[in-house]
Amino acid sequence: MYKVWQKTFQILGIITLIASIALVIWLFKNGILNDQNAFKSWVSQYQLMAPLIFIFIQIVQIVIPILPGGVTTVAGYLVFGPWLGFITNYIGILLGSIILFLIVKRYGRPFIKLFVKDKDLSKYEAKLETKGYERFFIFCMASPISPADIMVMVTGLSSMSLRRFIIIMLITKPLSIIGYSYLWIYGGHLLQYFLSL
Secondary structure, X not given: OHHHHHHHHHHHHHHHHHHHHHHHHHHHHOXXXXXXXXXXXXXXXXXXXXXXXXXXXXHHHHHOOXXXXXXXXXXXXXXXHHHHHHHHHHHHHHHHHHHHHHHXXXXXXXXXXXXXXXXXXXXXXXXXXXXXXXXXXXXXXXOOOOOHHHHHHHHOOOOOOHHXXXXXXHHHHHHHHHHHHHHHXXXXXXXXXXXXX
C-alpha cells in the first residue's frame, strides 16, 4: 500500500508538470503571455482572489512537493509584479514550510519517503548528525538553488523547535525568493540575448 502511494505521487508529479506546460501554451496561444497589457488585464479580472489562490497553490506545492517550487515562485513575479509577487510568494512559502515541518514532526520518515528516495534521504539525514547542521540549513534556506522542500522535511526530523524554525525561515526566505526569481527571469533574458547574436 505504501508503494502505491509513492507511485501515485510520482504520477501526480508528471501530470502536474504536463498540466503546467499545457497552461503556458494556452496562455501563449490566447495572447496573454506574449502581450504584457493583455496579461495584466487578464490577472486584474480576478483582483483579490488571484493573490489568495496563488498563496494557496504555493502552500499546496510545498506540502505536497510534486512540482518544482521555482516554477510557482517565478510565476508569482510574472503574474503580480515584483512587490505583490514577493509578498504572495513569501506568505505562501512560509505557511507551506511551517505546515510541512509540523507534518514531518508528526509522521517522520514515512511521510518523507513518499517523495524522497531512500538513498537521497540517507544522504541528507547524515547531515543531521554533523555539528554545523543548523548553519548548513540556514545557508540552504537562503540559497535560491538548494532543495528547500527536502531540507525542510529533513529538518523536521531534528530536534529544532518550531519557534527556531520559523525565525530562520522569516529571515532567509526573502533572499532565496528574490534570488531565484531574478536568476530565472533575467537569466532567461540573458540567454535569449546570446541566442539572438
